[in-house]
Amino acid sequence: MNNSATSSPVVRPRRLRETAALRRATAETRLHAADLVLPMFVREGLSEPAPILSMPGVVQHSTDSFRRALAEAAESSIGGVMLFGVPEHRDALGSGATDPQGVLNMATEIAAAEIGDSLVVQTDLCLDEFTDHGHCGVLNDRGQVDNDATLERYCEMALAQAAAGSRILGLSGMMDGQVAATRAVLDEHGYPDVALLAYSAKYASALYGPFREAVDSQLVGNRRSYQLDPGNRREGLREALIDVSEAADIVMVKPALSYLDVLSDVAAASPVPVWAYQVSGEYAMIEAAAANGWIDRDRAILESITSITRAGADTTLTYWAIELAAWIHEGRTA
Template sequence: MSPTPVPRVRPRRLRETPALRRLVSETRLHPAELVLPIFVREGVSAAVPIGSMPGVVQHSLSSLPDAVEQAAAAGVGGVMLFGVPEVRDARGTGATDPDGILNLATRVAAEASAGRLVVQTDLCLDEFTDHGHCGVLDDRGRVDNDATLERYTSMALAQVRAGSELLGLSGMMDGQVAAVRDALDDAGHHDAAILAYSAKYASAYYGPFRDAVESTLDGDRRTYQLDPGNRREGLREAMIDIDEGADVVMVKPAGSYLDVLADVAAASEVPVWAYQVSGEYSMIEAAAAHGWIDRKRAVIESVRGIRRAGADAVLTYWAVELAEWIREGDAA
């Protein structure tokens, strides 16, 4: 009987010790590649917990500086601000009010940051409209794309004047990047950067986020957000946004759209980011709370998978905690 052949090619050799695994790791995590989404609520004096997102809160203007300080101290690359106003109307006028909650929060965050991280703002009307849609409605109740662009350009100018360094265009209106870029340039804000939520899908994973911003949405956003079944369309949208002047493009959600993320990353000449959305966060937290998964390992694996698929940076609600794990050497 012939002896069992001994394999000469043994990939396991490079997995033998923690030091070897660390040395040959193909995908590394760094705090500067993480962005922390922050909700700021008008009319509260202290942070308010969000029931569907354990560990995440709606900040007050007074608690916001500490949150920014914590993120900066952890080495996080940026914060993305979302406003939660007390009063909403059909045109979302609070979004362009210099004293509206998002613009006030931007000034507070910019001062607290002192240049140590990038202060970013969500540029969309959904948090500010009484109907909950990302734009203004026409007389038939449909989102009016071109009328919405006019509101977006006003929002862009208000946010830049408040201190935003990167405008997160998340409304998925056709032509939004070109409209905002032209408005910024015409006003002399040539250095204001644009993050385009280019491939933003009509996803079920946004549920907890709508709790966080106290959304008033009646219906859905399928006429402007992408169909979850469409892969090529995600790449097409990103390429359009790059042509219109986007400085960064993004895929949202991240975990269920890693194929789209990989497509965009392979084709893009600008940085590509991904948003690990509220539903992705809450599912891991819920499973971990029941003891069904190892929380730390699941968090690290989920973000590493997004980076491995091609994201240059990740928006995640675990940004600060994950950054601390990385700095402590626990995310190798």
Template sequence: MTVTPRIRPRRLRTTPAIRRIASETRLHPGQLVLPIFVREGGGPVPISSMPGVVQHTLESVKGAVADAAAAGVGGVMLFGVPEHRDATGTGATDPQGILNLATRVVADEVGDALVVQTDLCLDEFTDHGHCGVLDVRGRIDNDATLERYREMALVQAASGSELLGLSGMMDGQVAAVREALDGAGFVDTAVLAYSAKYASAFYGPFRDAVESTLDGDRRSYQLNPSNRREGLREAMLDIEEGADIVMVKPAGSYLDVLADVAAASDIPVWAYQVSGEYAMIEAAAMHGWIDRKRAVHESVLGIHRAGADVVLTYWATELAGWLNTGDVA
């Protein structure tokens, strides 16, 4: 006897139009943020471990952010690559430092079209490559670092950053920065807390991008990849301290943490598709092992589906173009 199924889920997969109208998760260009590196001195420099990504100059970054704005990307996150570094990262608080100069350039170019965001961390500016100030024993001094973050916050806000990305993973960083901003009258400057930032192997290409001088590792302040509950705990603490947005980083290997945070948070939740995730897909595509366009779209869609309201991705402008024309799988 032949059994004819009455319930046929495949009905909603039969044609492109039906699949489109039945989609549970949809990406929009405004849900994407483009990370951008701006270097001090020299011309634009390709990053070998991140094909298609470059260290921009103050001039070339104008075209990159204009393209992002034209594609409808929601924002850009700026990282500085200075020529000179020192123990306390003084270049981070120099109004003429590369990141602060780049912020003013970008804000002037596209500040009305997208959200200009800045990385608030010392690692790109210190000669030891850590995210904070070291004590006499060579360990991160959490509270001394908070003072540097407060100073950075004021300079970045004055330079035109609308949203400060606190990525250093110091205890109390959100409260310290919020207090500094409010005390100086920057009450409208928003704080993005990199709340669940894990000590990941997937940051390797990023360290090429910022020419990292890191000696050792960051396991004493970034989260243990084994810990799921701790990621949620950190996010809840940052919300209590006044964060406007919380972040999970990396994204692809921490979708469980992302889903946990999204389920518990009453503020926006973002995720960062980091350099190693980008590099793996690009490398596999170069070898012809995967369909690049489909893999890019699927990877970002999966992060959004898991709970990210916004995704930071190096494909932001390109992916936004595909979404605008419907040229995605």
């Protein structure tokens, strides 16, 4: 009796993995340049770009290098840029955040004028870069972040950034009610078309370390009283749904790779687009391991972004946006 029919598998999933062309044709997750956003840092007072040592390849831009980088971003066909400002002077209220001549608002005006027709100009709406204590909000007399006093500052920031030309305001401070408050003030003052990106599930992560060098953070202590506990999965979804109820146009999960379960939960439940931020520590770990020859850099980058997209992110903020966009255009994603 010939047992070949029973000894050989009939179902062979490997058939669809045999060649690169087959793998491309049957891929479940595809990367697109338009789904990438590049975070950018502009520092006041620089005459030339300053490297960020913990983030190889990333710089704090001068005005001139910022203009050149904007042009490069536009040519890459990515979806947009997220702008962060690094001021020379800070105070307890983060006054530079609402100064029309402040570094972030001036950078926003430049970006809106130079690439606003081709890329979505987005701005970080948070006080941490501008306060002398490094927290994301105003402190009360006990040294605690005052949620409602902070909302007043966020509303002022929202108007300043909208006036400068930002199309999406990135609410990253994790204050209760920040979406509702900024939406109301924008609508009241004639900016109903400016969109709100709520950093809904932003966790108190160790992976923000290099970012704090990037913005010259003055933080002493931690942000655990307002950012989410890394062990809380349901709370991330709850925060996202609250922001949707307050009219967030987009919701965010941050960091990305350590919170793919939360990202998947939010993507399954959200009626609005879901974005993820591949944060500075995620970037730095891959770059450091690759520099030591421990991993294949390009494959690790592709795998990391693919996993974020697979988990449900419609768009990913990543410091590799321009490089990755070039790979996508070259067909180097398989």
